[in-house]
Amino acid sequence: MRWGTGLRRAAAIPVLGLLSGALVVLSSGTASANVAELVADYTCQGGLTQSGPVSLRTKLVVPTTVAVGQPLNIGWTLGYRQEHPTRFGSPGFFAPGGKVTVTGNVRLSGGWNGILQPKGFAEQPGQLANGTILTLPEGISDAAHTTAAAKVRVAPQRLVVNFIPPAGEVVVNDDHADVEYQAGNWSDENDRDEHYGDHHHDLHRSVDTGARVAYRFTGTGIEYVAPRDFRAGKVKFYIDGELATPAYVDASKNADGTPSTDADKGGQTLWGFRGLKYGKHLIQVVHDDVQGKWAQLDAFRVITRELQNPPEEYRTVCTLTNDPGAVIVTIGGSATPTGDPTGEPTDDPTGDPTDDPTGEPTPGPTGSRTPLPTCGPTPTPTPTPTRTPTPAPTPSPTWPTPSPTCTNPPSGGGTSPSPTNTSKSPTPTAAAKTTPKPTVTATVTVTPTRATPTTPQVIVTPKGGADTGRGPVEQSGPALAGAGSAMIAGSVLGGLTLLRRRAAHARGRD
Structure with a gap:
């Protein structure tokens, strides 16, 4: 019986250790659940929508709890709605490197009123033709820096899509x-010998005076490519219906104006015009020489300079088609926010978080003073001003700003001296025995920040991932399980040792 009782008691100890270890392991996974997701559907019109409105399905990932001082990260994934066939299309012909940029709008209210603008871009993989389906960035993000405890309501609004x-x-x-x-007879000269140097080994040719060819392009400049040949003649150029500068080029002459003896010297850039405002333009090339001279066209070269801002004509606005709801984010901390104690959205039309935009302490009814700094081991030194009563019918004391001298205690111990106040003291009346301490009201703000262009604070971009809302430190499940196992082993060994001692004691009595 003694052995059975001992075994039951010994077994209970490791079971308790096992349960405590399991509880520790389970508690380590709760931080990953502190995120919320909002699904927002959009309809986009104008700009890059060539075949009708484009439908998008997006998802916002928002942390529901954030520690004071940590950024409130908003991650936003993007995608076309698969059940709708329309897509954003390239507005023209472009070299590799075009970018689709997306800017979101997220409304913050409650602890702070304002707008976050998550941003991201996707570089298009290759050369674009008119109507080529454009790739969206996988995600966009932005963050607000938190400075005090508050509750913030997060709700998505519109999206803006641009092409650069x-x-x-x-x-x-x-x-x-x-x-x-458009005018005159033009022959299509195909499969020309490659030693001529023609682009794609072909060209168009006309011998008719007044023959005309036109091309609509999008860019900031254009060049005319044709062979230099002694049999060719003069052509003139119009840009957007007006005679260009220079207005003419003669393909039978060299660049210095001397007659050329070249024959079929293809691939030559004979004329160019740059400095146009980015957009759609029209070039016309007209045969302007005697009948029988050649007017030839090998190719046009469209030029686009680097643009600082997206062209307005490629701007596409996307509006919500569902109600995605909102997320209330709790920013934890010891400070108590002023204003609305519930943290719900306010009706302040100015969008300011408090009535005091400066964030300075609000004076009490009888003045205010600045708290003293902490010096050495003394946590909060107390000023000892000398009061000199001055008769006055209505006292209005003003607290000075003390200038303490901090001295750390010697290494041998002792007390830390209190700071002394050498400033002038307040002047209450002789009848006043005590003066109520002024109150200081702290202003709570949540200041939005945005990533710099070089190192954006983006978790979800075409080359990154979205913030998941997980805590900055997560406990390792395997490590905690190992600690629980060690507790179990120790408990089992202790139980067995106890049983052996009791058995030895029993034999001694017998």
Whole structure:
């Protein structure tokens, strides 16, 4: 019986250790649940929508709890709605490197009123043709810096999609579908010998005076490519219906104006015009020489300079088509926010978090004073001003700002001296025995911050991931399980030792 009782008691000890270890392991996984997701659907119109409105399905990931001083990160994933066939299309022909940028709007209210603007971009993988489906960034993000405890309501609003063309050049061949041969007879010279140097080994040619070819392009400049040949003649150029500068080029002459003896010297840039405002333009090339001279076209080279801002004509606005709801984020800390104690959205039309935009302490009814600094081991030194009563009918004391002298105690111990106040003291009346201490009201703000262009604080971008809302430190489940196992082993060994001692004691009595 003694052995059975001892075994039951010994077994109870490791069971308790096992349960405590299990509780420790389970508690380590709760931080990962402190995030909320909002699904927001959008309809986009204008700009990059070529075949009708484009539908997007997006998801916001928002942490529900944030420690004071930590950033409130908003992650936002993007994608086309699969059940809708329309997509954003390239507005023209572009060299590799074009970018699709997306800017979101997230409304913050309650502890702080304002707008966060998550941003991200996706660089298009190759050369674009008119209507090529554009790739969206996988996600965008932004963050607000938290300075005090509060509750903030987070709700998504509209999205703006832009296209930024790459800086570079695109060569458009003479037989491209957008090149229009509008007047005169033009022959299509195909499969020319490659030693001529023609682009794609072909060109168009006309011998008719007044023959005209036109091309609509998008960019900031354009160049005319054709062979230099002694049999060719003069052509003139119009940009957007007006005679260009220079207005003419003669393909039968060299750059210095001397007659050329070249024959079929293809691939030559004979004329160019730059400095146009970025946008859509029209070039027209007209045969302007005697009948029988050649007017030839090998290709156009479209030029686009580097743009600092997205072109307005490529701007696409997306509006919500569902009610995604909102997330209340609790920013934890010991400070108590002023204003609305519930942390719910306020009706303040100015968008200021408090009535005091400066964030300075609010004076009490009889004045205010600045708290003293902490010096050495003394946590809160107390000023000892000398009061000199001055008769006055109505006292109005003013607290000075003490200038304490801090001295650390010697290494041998002793007490820390209190700071002394050498400033002038307040002047209450002789009848006043005590003066109530002024109150200081702290202003609580949540200041939005945005990532710098070089190192954006983006967790979800075309080359990154979204903030998940997990705590900055997470306990290792395997490590805690190992600690629990060690507790169990120790408990079992202790129980067995106890049983052996009791058995030895029993034999001694017998």
